[in-house]
Amino acid sequence: MNKYVRNVLYGFLAWLIPFVASIFFYTREGKLTIDIFLFKSIMIVVGSFSAAVLLIYYFKNIKLDYLKEGIIVGAVWFGTNIGLDLLILIPMSGMSIADYFAQIGLRYLAIPAMSIAVGTSLENKK
Numbered sequence: 001m002n003k004y005v006r007n008v009l010y011g012f013l014a015w016l017i018p019f020v021a022s023i024f025f026y027t028r029e030g031k032l033t034i035d036i037f038l039f040k041s042i043m044i045v046v047g048s049f050s051a052a053v054l055l056i057y058y059f060k061n062i063k064l065d066y067l068k069e070g071i072i073v074g075a076v077w078f079g080t081n082i083g084l085d086l087l088i089l090i091p092m093s094g095m096s097i098a099d100y101f102a103q104i105g106l107r108y109l110a111i112p113a114m115s116i117a118v119g120t121s122l123e124n125k126k
Helices: 003-023 036-060 066-093 097-103 105-125
Strands: none
Touching: 003 036, 003 066, 036 066, 036 105, 066 097, 066 105, 097 105
């Protein structure tokens, strides 16, 4: 699989894994079953951990330009997560765009922060 397809696929998985995990915390009627702050903390941990694992797998096949790849993968995954949330999560939740970015969207900046850190680390190691 080429790196561009892998980049988009892993970006989708970085969104899908926390989304699927979140389903287990809601009733069929759409009511949250745990405290909202605990839920948000769990989602941050699940999202960060899954993105970190996906970054490890992504960078296994990268042989040069690590920093550039870190910037690209961070931007693609950030955009993918925001885009999928705008298409799926916001209509499901009924949140306003402003509330979404204040409560959720900004947190996706952790993805490019991690990918750039991995890229920088690998660049410095070579």
